[in-house]
Amino acid sequence: ALPPDPGYKLKVTRNGFIDWDSALITVSVGETLNFRIGLQADASSRRVTGKAGAAVDDNQLSGDTPIGEHQIDGLPLNQRKLDPLILQALTANGGAANGALSILGQGLSKEVLTDGLVTSNGYFTQQQPLSKAVSLGALEGVQVIYADPSAEIRDGMTGTINTATRGGTNSFHVTAYEYLRLPGLTAVGRFSLGNTLLHGRNQTGGSVSGPILADRLFFFTNLEILNDHFDGLNRITSPVIADPAGSTVVAANCKATAALCANAIKYIQSQMNVRVPLSQRSLNGLARLDYQFSGNNRINLEFNLANSLAPNGQQVANAASNGGLLGIVRNTRDDSRFVKVAWTTTPGASVFNELRVGLAQNHFFQPATYTTASTGYVAINLEGASIGNASTGSALYTEQSYQLFDNFTASGGPNTIEFGVDYSRSHYFVNQLANDGAYFYSSLTNFASDLGTTTGKNYAYYTQSFGLPRSDLPYKQIGIYGQNTLKLSRKLNVNFGLRWEKPSNPQPKVYNTSYYQTATIASPNLNLIPRVGLAYQLNEKTVIRGGFGYFFTPFYGQLLDALYLGSAQAQQSISINPTQTNSPAFPKVIGSTIPGGVGELIYSSAKLRNPHTQQASLVIERELPWGTTVTGSYINSRGYKLWTATDANLASATKTATYTIDDAAGNKVGAFPLPVITARNDNTY
Numbered sequence: 001a002l003p004p005d006p007g008y009k010l011k012v013t014r015n016g017f018i019d020w021d022s023a024l025i026t027v028s029v030g031e032t033l034n035f036r037i038g039l040q041a042d043a044s045s046r047r048v049t050g051k052a053g054a055a056v057d058d059n060q061l062s063g064d065t066p067i068g069e070h071q072i073d074g075l076p077l078n079q080r081k082l083d084p085l086i087l088q089a090l091t092a093n094g095g096a097a098n099g100a101l102s103i104l105g106q107g108l109s110k111e112v113l114t115d116g117l118v119t120s121n122g123y124f125t126q127q128q129p130l131s132k133a134v135s136l137g138a139l140e141g142v143q144v145i146y147a148d149p150s151a152e153i154r155d156g157m158t159g160t161i162n163t164a165t166r167g168g169t170n171s172f173h174v175t176a177y178e179y180l181r182l183p184g185l186t187a188v189g190r191f192s193l194g195n196t197l198l199h200g201r202n203q204t205g206g207s208v209s210g211p212i213l214a215d216r217l218f219f220f221t222n223l224e225i226l227n228d229h230f231d232g233l234n235r236i237t238s239p240v241i242a243d244p245a246g247s248t249v250v251a252a253n254c255k256a257t258a259a260l261c262a263n264a265i266k267y268i269q270s271q272m273n274v275r276v277p278l279s280q281r282s283l284n285g286l287a288r289l290d291y292q293f294s295g296n297n298r299i300n301l302e303f304n305l306a307n308s309l310a311p312n313g314q315q316v317a318n319a320a321s322n323g324g325l326l327g328i329v330r331n332t333r334d335d336s337r338f339v340k341v342a343w344t345t346t347p348g349a350s351v352f353n354e355l356r357v358g359l360a361q362n363h364f365f366q367p368a369t370y371t372t373a374s375t376g377y378v379a380i381n382l383e384g385a386s387i388g389n390a391s392t393g394s395a396l397y398t399e400q401s402y403q404l405f406d407n408f409t410a411s412g413g414p415n416t417i418e419f420g421v422d423y424s425r426s427h428y429f430v431n432q433l434a435n436d437g438a439y440f441y442s443s444l445t446n447f448a449s450d451l452g453t454t455t456g457k458n459y460a461y462y463t464q465s466f467g468l469p470r471s472d473l474p475y476k477q478i479g480i481y482g483q484n485t486l487k488l489s490r491k492l493n494v495n496f497g498l499r500w501e502k503p504s505n506p507q508p509k510v511y512n513t514s515y516y517q518t519a520t521i522a523s524p525n526l527n528l529i530p531r532v533g534l535a536y537q538l539n540e541k542t543v544i545r546g547g548f549g550y551f552f553t554p555f556y557g558q559l560l561d562a563l564y565l566g567s568a569q570a571q572q573s574i575s576i577n578p579t580q581t582n583s584p585a586f587p588k589v590i591g592s593t594i595p596g597g598v599g600e601l602i603y604s605s606a607k608l609r610n611p612h613t614q615q616a617s618l619v620i621e622r623e624l625p626w627g628t629t630v631t632g633s634y635i636n637s638r639g640y641k642l643w644t645a646t647d648a649n650l651a652s653a654t655k656t657a658t659y660t661i662d663d664a665a666g667n668k669v670g671a672f673p674l675p676v677i678t679a680r681n682d683n684t685y
Helices: 069-074 258-269 444-451 557-564
Strands: 005-008 019-022 025-027 047-050 063-067 092-095 100-103 112-114 139-147 160-165 173-181 198-213 217-234 274-294 297-310 332-348 351-366 379-382 395-412 415-432 438-441 461-467 470-487 492-504 527-539 542-552 571-576 612-624 628-640 655-662 668-676
Parallel strands (some): 379 438
Antiparallel strands (some): 092 100, 173 198, 461 571, 470 492, 492 527, 542 612
């Protein structure tokens, strides 16, 4: 296997035949090149220049979007992040600004690879936008795989992002770049009420590469620094609070006494359309060594660090429509590191093996917010708008991941056989406790009624957490796979593979003796993953591809953390209604004595499994003039064993409420009956 690069050439010589030289060849990430070489019999020393196949590739079996160096360097990408590049894939969509990307309708989460090493955070169910393992200035190419990957690729239910870093050559190269945002050229945002919220941004970087020992030892280094200043506009635009322009609180929405309404309006109005100065900084560096210590052996060593500081984990809109910006006094910190060692050997002309060992670490700290509001540090949510403290405590998430991959490939005749193993061991350390409490209100009237008193209980419900904030979660996963790519003819390639995965989930140290289900977290044993694909070259300009396979999603640390603490022994989260005994009066928090009957238990089914999709695809690719190809794709993806939550404590309904359906004139046109649940099976929870 060759590192992705645009500067390769191929030469074929044989006694009695004319030498054959290729033009310059570009090897993209994850690409298999096919050469059709016809040697001409001749005793002279002439040379023939050929090319690598046609513009359409009949060796490609997966559905993917390759992104090369020219796109990475040339496209105008906001903050030079990976997310906007991913949106070039056929099935990718979502908001690159906040990291809410999805592939095939599933939120992109864990499957981000850097030179074969998983470098994305495995704790969160959705990838955090602050995370940026490698700067774009250090990337040679990106491959967005959305369908039918090889058996080597694990998981894959939500797509796989495969990235490759740049390396050194026999020539020295020095690159420097600077990306600027000039305030004078910045447009006013649509929802910023005429304010210019974006200020100066400097993103400075550079790369140096070259030989240490000619033809033997090469190096590549990249360093990038981001310094960004901007303002946030804390807006409250909920129609149950504000007027259509979001400029004032509508007094008619409050039905409490005039004095109580005036007090609540003053409290909320002081938070509307407030500018908050914010900043963002990051440092990202990569160092890479490649050593060709013999003709058939190559060693690769990489080290990367990324430190980022941004408000609220970069999940901040410049104009926040539902509040939440007030009280941000410290930025979220996201620090990541990874080191990788790889040994590639070619012991025979048709045998290849790659061994990769890596260590990745991610440290994510979300500080608490502190407002100067009269209600203190409690969070207040009024119909989706944050009008109190934005968070109820700090949170620290640390992940350490050890990874080992070995892939063996052998070719013989029409067969290319590949098999291997990958093993990963992760450890999540979590320090989080929302102990300041949060009140939720359904109307301005109810909030006004509570704000003006010390005994008010007109909220919808109240939440708070108690207990030990720390937990540690070990998680292991092993995968074994094999596949064969069979070239049945010059036009037809067939691939069939099978993969087996075994996750090992952490087991709780303490559990609830009344509910035995809290003592274990199930780990499936039979995750069998078949994958089949074919490619048929209809003619020199048209290729038809098809495939079918199973694709799983891993157990995320966030889910394991909830189940690990679900027994409510080490940590307990409560949700209490105002009518329940010992419910707090606004804005008080509950002390050390927890009211009875308000605790929550979470446990998994004994048949907990990894969700998976069964995907089928059909792709037609056609070469057009002017160096253009057009691709039509049909992908069917159906999910199975998807995770769901059921409230097991609800008793069977004994009553029915019937709601009248009226037309626009107020006339009854129908009725809608709905069962009403009035009791719990266990009043302790």
